[in-house]
Amino acid sequence: MHYFGYKKGVLFCENVSVLDIVKEVGTPVYIYSAKTIRRHYKIFSDSFKEIPSLVCYSVKANSNIAILALLKKLGAGADVVSGGELKRALKAGISPQKIVFSGVGKTEEEIKMGLEKGILMFNVESLEELQVLGEIAKELKKMAYFALRVNPNVDSKTHPYIATGLRRSKFGIPEDLIIEAYKISLKNPYLKGIGLDVHIGSQLTSVEPFIETIKRLKNLWQELIQLGFELKYLDMGGGLGIVYENEEPPLPQEYAEIIIREVKDLGATLILEPGRVIVGNAGILVTKVLYTKSNLERNFVVVDAGMNDLIRPALYQAYHKIVPVEEKEEKEVIIDVVGPICESGDFFARERKLPLLKRGDLIAIMSAGAYGFVMSSNYNSRPRPAEVLVDGEEFYIIRRRENIEDLLNLESIPHAWNSS
Ligand code: LLP
Numbered sequence: 001m002h003y004f005g006y007k008k009g010v011l012f013c014e015n016v017s018v019l020d021i022v023k024e025v026g027t028p029v030y031i032y033s034a035k036t037i038r039r040h041y042k043i044f045s046d047s048f049k050e051i052p053s054l055v056c057y058s059v060k061a062n063s064n065i066a067i068l069a070l071l072k073k074l075g076a077g078a079d080v081v082s083g084g085e086l087k088r089a090l091k092a093g094i095s096p097q098k099i100v101f102s103g104v105g106k107t108e109e110e111i112k113m114g115l116e117k118g119i120l121m122f123n124v125e126s127l128e129e130l131q132v133l134g135e136i137a138k139e140l141k142k143m144a145y146f147a148l149r150v151n152p153n154v155d156s157k158t159h160p161y162i163a164t165g166l167r168r169s170k171f172g173i174p175e176d177l178i179i180e181a182y183k184i185s186l187k188n189p190y191l192k193g194i195g196l197d198v199h200i201g202s203q204l205t206s207v208e209p210f211i212e213t214i215k216r217l218k219n220l221w222q223e224l225i226q227l228g229f230e231l232k233y234l235d236m237g238g239g240l241g242i243v244y245e246n247e248e249p250p251l252p253q254e255y256a257e258i259i260i261r262e263v264k265d266l267g268a269t270l271i272l273e274p275g276r277v278i279v280g281n282a283g284i285l286v287t288k289v290l291y292t293k294s295n296l297e298r299n300f301v302v303v304d305a306g307m308n309d310l311i312r313p314a315l316y317q318a319y320h321k322i323v324p325v326e327e328k329e330e331k332e333v334i335i336d337v338v339g340p341i342c343e344s345g346d347f348f349a350r351e352r353k354l355p356l357l358k359r360g361d362l363i364a365i366m367s368a369g370a371y372g373f374v375m376s377s378n379y380n381s382r383p384r385p386a387e388v389l390v391d392g393e394e395f396y397i398i399r400r401r402e403n404i405e406d407l408l409n410l411e412s413i414p415h416a417w418n419s420s
Contacts (some may be wrong), residue, residue, distance in 0.1 A: 002281045003033040003390075004366070009327040011364055013390040018286055018325050021395055022362060025386045027288040028305035029401075030373050032062075034070055034391035036282035037369075041074050044274055047256035051263070053270040054120075056100050058238045059085040061275030061370040062283070066389050066398035068092035071278070077120070079238070079273035083110040090117065100235060100271060102149070102199070104129075104170055108136060115142040122146045123197040123235060125172055127181055130191070137190035146185070147195035147235055148178055152216045156201030156209045156239065159316045165200030165213065172198070178220055182229055193229055195268070196221055199237025202276060205249040207258050210236070214262040221266055234263055235271035242280040244367050245319045252277065276370040283369020285310050285385070286325060289361045290340065299335045301357050306339030307346040308379040310365060310372050314345040322348065325362035328355035337363070341380050373399075378407055 003014045011018045013031050021031060045055045056077040059068065063085060068078070069092040077098025078089035089099055101114045102123040111133055114122060124130050124146045137144035151172030154165040164171040173181060178196070185191040200213050217234065224231055236259060241249035250258075263270060287305035294300065312318035322337060332353045339346040348365055357363065376384045383402035388395050 002036040002039075004284060004364075006327055011323065011325045013284070013395075015393045016390045016395050018362070018364065021388055021390075022286060022288075022325075025388055025397060026401065027286055027362065028303075028309050028385040029286050030283055030368065030385055030387045031286060031395075032064075032067065032279070032283040032369055032387070032389050032398075034389055037067065037070060037279055038074060040278045040282065041071060041076060044252045044256075044272070044277060045075070047252045048260065048270060048272065050260055051270060052268075053272065054098060055272050055274065056098065056235075057278060058273045058275030059089055060374060062279040062372070063088050063374055064387055064389075064398050065092055066396065067279065068094065070389075077271075079275075083107070083113050086110070086113055086117065086119070096120070100147075100197075100273070102197070102273070108132065111136050112140065115140050115144060118142075120145065121194055121233065123149045124181075125149045127173065127177065127184070130181055130185060134185070134188035134191045138188065142190070143192055144190055145192050145194050147197040147233055148173055148181055148193065149197040149199070150175055150178055150217060150220065152198060152200065152213045154200050154209050154213050154216070156204050157206065158201045158203050158239075158241075159318075161316055162203060163201040165198070165209065175216060175220065179223060179227070182224055182227070193224075193231070195231050195233030195235060195271075196224075197233075197235035197237065197271075199273065200239060202239050203241040204239045205241040205247045207250050207255060210239075210255065211258060211262065214259060218262065218266065221268070232269055233271050234266065234268035235273065238273040238275050238277075240274060240277040242276055242367065242370075245321065278370075280370035281367050283367075283372060285365040285368040285372060286362055287365065289357050289359055289363065291359060292357060298351075299333060301335050301337050301354075301363075303337060303339060303348070303363065305348070305365070305385070306341040306380070306382060307343065308341060308377045308382050309339075309385050310348070310368055311375050311377075312368075312371060313348050314343075315375075320348060320368060321366040322352065322354060323364050323366065324355055324357065325364055328357075330356040332356075341382075378402075381407060383407065
């Protein structure tokens with residue numbers, strides 16, 4: 001359940017009319033529901049109550065500082081993948097001891113920052129990274145706590161661009177090198193291995209790949225314990241899917257039950273890194289119809305949002321439900337909803353049945369709370385949209401709309417050219 005619905009024919013987010021938001025903020029605009037985020041977070045974290053666990057929200061899904069602050073209030077930790085995300089999480093008030101640092105390409109500066117801030121652990125993705133982490137830790141005289149990210153060679157059966165558990169993907173360390181890596185870490189007193197980590201992909205809609213993965217991790221865990229390593233954290237990553245169209249992902253409770261059943265005897269503290277399942281269905285992108293046109297073969301609705309604002313359809317052929325902001329009686333027609341960008345991949349829906357739309361109508365692209373704004377760009381010199389957070393009767397602009405000056409401020413013409 002989420003908090004988007006019609007009241008007297010107008011789309012509301014909680015108790016605020018989308019029309020009121022658009023009147024003040026314009027389009028395109030991302031609108032998020034605070035109540036939905038709270039609800040999703042609570043259901044997710046409560047599902048794991050039975051055993052020691054820490055939910056580290058995956059910041060990359062939606063990293064607006066207000067969203068992070070909201071999640072912090074609920075007790076969330078953070079999974080970060082860059083110095084920027086780490087700064088955001090800290091600025092939102094999340095304790096360093098609730099932050100894990102993932103990612104295959106951490107720079108030396110990022111590692112230093114993590115060590116200096118005293119984060120809970122680094123999820124290390126290669127033997128070379130482990131070596132570098134150890135060297136920097138020694139230099140700074142700070143203990144580096146780490147987990148090794150295992151590549152379990154499991155097929156997560158999701159879109160290939162967001163599947164990460166197969167050997168051919170760049171992620172993690174192959175299972176058969178994990179024990180060796182742990183042994184190598186003993187040579188550096190500043191390295192302290194405290195866990196295992198895995199993330200097999202995103203938008204997973206069945207539990208089987210998770211089960212297969214845990215089984216493999218369990219074996220490794222037990223082997224390492226027998227060798228005398230003091231493991232504490234088992235980080236299961238993120239990946240739980242959501243409903244965009246008619247998928248049937250496991251409920252958080254079902255997902256949790258399976259994981260708990262498998263790991264409860266290990267004595268581990270579980271870490272979960274959910275992203276999409278918390279924020280995906282808590283956000284929409286509202287855009288205005290600029291033009292309608294037909295080219296004999298297809299009917300097009302050209303809107304003022306583009307693939308630079310929401311790239312998921314272009315990049316993954318992702319399905320996002322689209323609804324009019326004001327309910328329509330008109331008959332349904334088959335249309336392509338496209339953006340203004342000069343690329344054929346710039347679409348939000350193809351051959352979609354929608355009520356007849358006309359210039360000036362507003363539509364909402366649903367389930368845009370995760371991997372929406374965060375993946376936006378300035379392609380075609382388009383300032384990025386505003387972000388609005390609704391909470392009950394109130395709405396807050398949590399990121400103002402960019403303007404062209406914001407973009408130009410970062411650029412300069414070489415001085416030498418001034419004289420000619
Ligand atoms: N942990 C790690 C290490 C990750 O790489 C990710 C996502 C997550 C957690 C969170 O996964 P989630 O619970 O959100 O599935 N841009 C793509 C999704 C990329 C996911 C990348 N990693 C999309 O729009 O579908």
